[in-house]
Amino acid sequence: MKKIIAVSGSNAGDGNLTEEILKIAEETGYLIAKKGGILVCGGLGGIMEAAAKGAKKANGITVGILPWDREAANSYIDIPIATGIGFYRNNIIVNCADCIIGICGRWGTLNEIAMAMGIGKPTIIIDGSGGVSDLLSKKEFLQTFKKSPIIVKSPKEAVDKAFSV
Amino acid sequence: MKKIIAVSGSNAGDGNLTEEILKIAEETGYLIAKKGGILVCGGLGGIMEAAAKGAKKANGITVGILPWDREAANSYIDIPIATGIGFYRNNIIVNCADCIIGICGRWGTLNEIAMAMGIGKPTIIIDGSGGVSDLLSKKEFLQTFKKSPIIVKSPKEAVDKAFSV
Amino acid sequence: MKKIIAVSGSNAGDGNLTEEILKIAEETGYLIAKKGGILVCGGLGGIMEAAAKGAKKANGITVGILPWDREAANSYIDIPIATGIGFYRNNIIVNCADCIIGICGRWGTLNEIAMAMGIGKPTIIIDGSGGVSDLLSKKEFLQTFKKSPIIVKSPKEAVDKAFSV
Amino acid sequence: MKKIIAVSGSNAGDGNLTEEILKIAEETGYLIAKKGGILVCGGLGGIMEAAAKGAKKANGITVGILPWDREAANSYIDIPIATGIGFYRNNIIVNCADCIIGICGRWGTLNEIAMAMGIGKPTIIIDGSGGVSDLLSKKEFLQTFKKSPIIVKSPKEAVDKAFSV
Numbered sequence: 133m134k135k136i137i138a139v140s141g142s143n144a145g146d147g148n149l150t151e152e153i154l155k156i157a158e159e160t161g162y163l164i165a166k167k168g169g170i171l172v173c174g175g176l177g178g179i180m181e182a183a184a185k186g187a188k189k190a191n192g193i194t195v196g197i198l199p200w201d202r203e204a205a206n207s208y209i210d211i212p213i214a215t216g217i218g219f220y221r222n223n224i225i226v227n228c229a230d231c232i233i234g235i236c237g238r239w240g241t242l243n244e245i246a247m248a249m250g251i252g253k254p255t256i257i258i259d260g261s262g263g264v265s266d267l268l269s270k271k272e273f274l275q276t277f278k279k280s281p282i283i284v285k286s287p288k289e290a291v292d293k294a295f296s297v
Numbered sequence: 298m299k300k301i302i303a304v305s306g307s308n309a310g311d312g313n314l315t316e317e318i319l320k321i322a323e324e325t326g327y328l329i330a331k332k333g334g335i336l337v338c339g340g341l342g343g344i345m346e347a348a349a350k351g352a353k354k355a356n357g358i359t360v361g362i363l364p365w366d367r368e369a370a371n372s373y374i375d376i377p378i379a380t381g382i383g384f385y386r387n388n389i390i391v392n393c394a395d396c397i398i399g400i401c402g403r404w405g406t407l408n409e410i411a412m413a414m415g416i417g418k419p420t421i422i423i424d425g426s427g428g429v430s431d432l433l434s435k436k437e438f439l440q441t442f443k444k445s446p447i448i449v450k451s452p453k454e455a456v457d458k459a460f461s462v
Numbered sequence: 463m464k465k466i467i468a469v470s471g472s473n474a475g476d477g478n479l480t481e482e483i484l485k486i487a488e489e490t491g492y493l494i495a496k497k498g499g500i501l502v503c504g505g506l507g508g509i510m511e512a513a514a515k516g517a518k519k520a521n522g523i524t525v526g527i528l529p530w531d532r533e534a535a536n537s538y539i540d541i542p543i544a545t546g547i548g549f550y551r552n553n554i555i556v557n558c559a560d561c562i563i564g565i566c567g568r569w570g571t572l573n574e575i576a577m578a579m580g581i582g583k584p585t586i587i588i589d590g591s592g593g594v595s596d597l598l599s600k601k602e603f604l605q606t607f608k609k610s611p612i613i614v615k616s617p618k619e620a621v622d623k624a625f626s627v
Numbered sequence: 628m629k630k631i632i633a634v635s636g637s638n639a640g641d642g643n644l645t646e647e648i649l650k651i652a653e654e655t656g657y658l659i660a661k662k663g664g665i666l667v668c669g670g671l672g673g674i675m676e677a678a679a680k681g682a683k684k685a686n687g688i689t690v691g692i693l694p695w696d697r698e699a700a701n702s703y704i705d706i707p708i709a710t711g712i713g714f715y716r717n718n719i720i721v722n723c724a725d726c727i728i729g730i731c732g733r734w735g736t737l738n739e740i741a742m743a744m745g746i747g748k749p750t751i752i753i754d755g756s757g758g759v760s761d762l763l764s765k766k767e768f769l770q771t772f773k774k775s776p777i778i779v780k781s782p783k784e785a786v787d788k789a790f791s792v
Contacts, residue, residue, distance in 0.1 A: 133367070136377075147773060170376065195376055201742055202393075211335065211360055211376055212301075216392040217547045219746055223715045224389070227381040228367075238772055243741035250734035251714055266769050276762050280643060285337070299574035312608060384581055384713045385553045403607055408576035416549055432606050441597050442568055443477060463697070466707075500706065525706055532628070532723075541665065541690055541706055542631075546722040554719070557711040558697075 135169040136195075137294045138229035139242040141179025141237045141261075148236060148263045149178050156261050156287055157182035157235050158189075163291035172197060172229050174221070175205045175212055179235050184208035197225045219243070226253055227228020231294045234281070236263035245281065254297040255281035256290050300334040301360075302459045303394035305409040306344025306402045306428075312329050313401055313428045315345050321426050321452055322347035322400050323354075328456035336392050337362060339386070340370045340377055344400050349373035357422020362390045384408070391418055396462055398455045399446070401428035410446065419462040420446035465499040466479070466525075467624045468559035470574040471509025471567045471593075478566055479591045481509050486514035486591050486617055487565050488519075493621035494611050495522020502559050503525065504551070505535045505542055509565050513604035527555045549573070556583055561624045566593035574612065584627040585611035630664040631690075632789045633724035634731055635739040636674025636732045644673050645718055646690045651756050651782055652677035652730050653684075658786035660687020662776075667692065667724050669716070670700045670707055679703035692720045695786050713740070726789045729776070731758035740776065749792040750776035751785050 139160055140293045142149055163181035164171050169243070171187040173180040175196020184194040185208045196209035198223050205212040215221040217228055222240065226247045231254035236246050244265045248255040259269035267273055274280045303326055307314055326348035329336050338345040338350040340361020349359040350373045361374035362449040364386050387405065391397055391412045396419035399410050407429045413420040424434035432438055438462040439445045447462070449455045469490055472479050491513035491547040494501050501517040503510040505526020515538045526539035529551050533540040545551040552570065556562055556577045561584035562574050572594045578585040589599035597603055604610045612627070614620045628776050634655055640667055649775040655679035668675040670691020671756040679689040679705045694716050709762035710716040717735065721727055721742045726749035729740050737759045743750040754764035760767055771777045777792070780787045 133377075136367075193376065195378070197378075202301075211358065212298075213360070213362075213378065213389065213393045217388075217550060219742055220547060220715060220718045222742075223382075223718070224378065224380055224694045229377045237388055239745035243738055243745055244732045246738035246741055247714055247717075250738055264771055267768060272765075273762060274767070276759055349702060382715060384577055385550060387577075388553070399494045404576045404580035408573055408580055411569045411573035411576055412549055412552075415573055429606055432603060438597060438603070441594055463707075464746075466697075517786070523706065527708075532631075543690070543708065543719065543723045545719055554708065554710055566782065597735045614698075 133277055135295060136172055137164045137169045137228045138172045138225050138232040139179065139183040139235060140173070140241045141235040142241065142263055143244065143263045144177030144181065146178060146238050148238065151239070153236050153262050153274040154182040156187035156258060159287040160233060160235060160290055162190045163287055164294070165190035167291060167295055169295070171197060174198070174225060174226055175209050177206055179237070181206035181208060192267030197221050221249060229253065231256060231297055233258065233290045233294060234268065235267045236265050238263055249277070249279060249281060256293050257283050258287065258290050259283050259285055300460060301337055301384045301394045302334045303337045303390050304348040304400060305390065305397055305406045306400035307406065309342030309346065311343060311403050313403065318401050319347040320322050321423060323351035324452040325398060325400060325455055326351030327355045328452055329459070330355035332456060332460055334460070335360060337390055339390060340374050342371055344402070346373060347369035355404065362386050381436040389414060391416070394418065396421060396459045398423065398459060399430045399433065401430055402415045403428055407452070414442070414444060414446060421458050422446045422448050423452065423455050424448050424450055465625060466502055466559045467494045467499045468502045468555050468562040469509065469513040469565060470538065470555065470562055470571045471565035472571065474507030476568050478568065483566050483592050484512040486588060488516035489617040490563060490565060490620055491516030492520045494624070495520035497621060497625055499625065500525060502534060502555055504528070504555060505539050507536055509567070511536035526609060527551050536571055553577060556581070559583070561586060563588065563624060564595045564598065564619045565591045566595050568593055579607070579609060579611060584603055586623050587611045587613050588617065588620050589613050590617055630790060631667055631724045632659045632664045633667045633720050633727040634674065634678040634730060635668070635720065635727055635732035635736045638738065639676065640674030641673060643733065645646035648690050648757050649677040651743050652751060653681035654782040655658050655728060655730060655785055656681030657685045658782055659789070662786060662790055664790065665690060667720055669693070669720060670704050672701055674732070676701035676703060681784065689709050718742060721746070723750065726751060726792055728733050728753065728785045728789060729760045729763065730756040731760050733758055742776060743777060744772070752776045752778050753785050754780055
């Protein structure tokens with residue numbers, strides 16, 4: 133059975149994405165597919181699109197769990213799952229994945245990471261990717277919780293962890 | 298963008314499945330894939346497994362929207378989406394598909410068909426496939442409603458309709 | 463702990479409601495409250511409004527699990543729960559209740575009744591109230607299933623059953 | 628129409644609750660009810676129980692949106708809504724409320740606050756109540772986001788804001 137890895141991160145227009153951060157997402161998607169994993173994400177733009185683009189470069193399979201309609205799917209999504217339940221769909225992304233990788237992000241990513249941690253799903257954060265991912269990587273943040281996500285420094289480390297947890 | 302067609306029907310053990318009915322489901326799945334569609338179903342046994350088996354014979358893609366854990370997926374499912382929300386997952390099956398084909402079935406299928414009709418999703422019923430599908434094909438039943446599902450007599454007719462509605 | 467009884471039935475505008483049918487719903491709501499139960503419904507018009515009106519006449523508590531916004535709640539709802547998930551909210555109505563009473567209805571009611579039967583929630587249908595409730599009361603219909611809902615002939619019988627199952 | 632105010636915070640056993648923090652929750656619940664609001668929460672222990680206890684002292688109405696079964700409801704809940712969808716129920720708490728007040732908390736509270744901020748629901752955090760609420764009140768945290776929750780210092784200030792936003 134193939135591993136299913138979720139990538140969670142900012143949508144296009146969230147205002148905290150740079151070319152460098154999008155490259156991190158693309159490389160993460162590429163490595164997930166290269167190792168034979170299925171990429172799951174929220175199906176929209178920004179980090180989600182970059183990760184899906186990377187996965188397709190390695191001929192992987194990409195699933196987009198969309199908030200409302202299928203038309204919002206980015207062009208690298210093979211399997212668009214239009215849920216019609218908006219923000220609630222974040223739960224499906226987290227639930228269906230073997231583990232989740234956080235890259236940059238704002239409130240939506242924080243919502244997904246918090247859910248993943250809350251239900252005990254292996255959670256990996258790429259430190260240095262900006263947004264809430266950088267925040268979640270800080271000691272002051274993590275000491276608030278009994279359990280912490282796994283903090284990594286690169287896409288390679290993230291995907292290696294994703295396949296070994 | 299590929300068509301996404303949902304097949305809804307009895308699980309194994311529902312007690313109303315025969316070899317003949319399973320052949321109907323398998324042929325339906327086969328034809329969906331043959332025409333380039335993605336098969337979505339509930340991912341479990343019975344009609345869902347037979348439809349997925351058929352789709353894989355035509356090298357199609359199969360998605361199983363599962364009630365709880367991924368382990369319950371039948372062996373023909375490429376993309377298992379483990380939702381963790383039980384019966385609620387029926388709504389996702391209906392919502393993400395372009396149209397839904399009902400084959401045999403009991404309460405779960407009736408739940409999905411009723412939702413599909415309620416939200417105006419094209420709904421096709423194979424008359425002669427047993428269970429609630431036969432019931433839903435009867436005039437006495439259909440006259441209770443303002444709008445009716447499309448009643449067909451064969452997998453071929455069902456899939457042709459699914460790609461033309 | 464108070465009993466929670468769901469009433470499921472046609473919305474205003476579904477086109478199959480008469481004064482007589484609305485009286486059945488109102489009396490059902492009245493009796494639920496009279497016996498100390500909490501009425502749960504979909505919060506909208508038609509059967510839902512009539513049942514809530516009846517419950518308030520007996521000083522009961524009424525909960526409306528709404529598909530989208532709170533503004534859609536009828537004026538007899540004490541506790542509007544605006545879910546923002548449309549048709550999916552039917553599942554919450556069924557799930558949170560001790561038992562469900564079907565009155566008249568179309569596809570939405572059929573969806574709720576089918577879910578209730580599917581998850582083994584006690585389900586009571588008032589025969590003679592029109593719509594899918596009359597359909598579900600017919601032998602030809604029920605013989606399709608292994609388990610049947612409880613068929614009753616009056617609000618009094620429905621509510622007595624609801625408090626004894 | 629009555630205001631519906633959600634209180635989000637640690638469950639009993641989360642390990643970050645003190646008598647003082649529980650008093651904050653109880654006073655918040657009391658003030659919500661005193662002002663005529665309906666208290667909505669997750670229905671379990673800890674902050675949820677303390678807030679509901681406070682609301683009942685002021686003869687308020689308390690709604691518990693429960694993850695699974697009704698039996699888990701604390702003894703101050705008037706209306707237990709057993710959803711059967713686990714962590715997904717957090718979304719209903721956020722969605723049905725006019726605004727949400729965060730007190731202490733861990734991953735579950737962070738999940739709810741992040742969703743509330745993500746969908747633009749007025750969000751109030753009591754600084755000094757411990758857990759993620761203290762974290763969310765810090766400048767280093769908030770500067771990660773374009774929009775911030777409202778940070779207050781006391782239950783009175785929180786509830787005043789809740790009725791004026």
